[in-house]
Amino acid sequence: MADFISIRYVGERLMQCKDLPDALLLDVIQDAERYATLRDVHDGLADRIGPVPWNLVLAKLRGLIARGLVDGCACGCAGGFTVVAPDALVNAA
Template sequence: MQCKDIPDETFLDSVRKTPTTPGTTWRMRWDVQATLETALGPIPDNLFLAKARQLHRKGKLGGCPCGCRGDLHLPKECRPNPHCCGQ
């Protein structure tokens, strides 16, 4: 499986469906990965992060795609939150 095998919209839908961390607009990456895996089956960590980085570069995903913080969100959720990443 490669990044191209994971449709952008399926990945972003998994972000939308994953509950946020209380008090934030962020979803923890392992929760998003679990949601995505219910749709597509097992996805290795490195592939999940590679797809997250790809979507981040395209401006379709906010948060930390390298995995160091583990938070992911949709860019529109970032703008009204002054404590966010400023995507």
């Protein structure tokens, strides 16, 4: 389980959603067996790029849902995230 952090800096500024590549999140979600929970996504990102604040993960997932790349619930519950189309991984890169 990843450590809880509330902020993270990228260079001299606070980390923002744009610092989390779409393709990375889609890849983390795709790695889940049936669907990815919020914890799966958060911990998968932490394993690949280091600790990421929960609020950024939720905000990024909301954006991916709004753009139709991911299906699930980003209210803070378990989530149940799935990649809508397998070719979304290629198009998001």
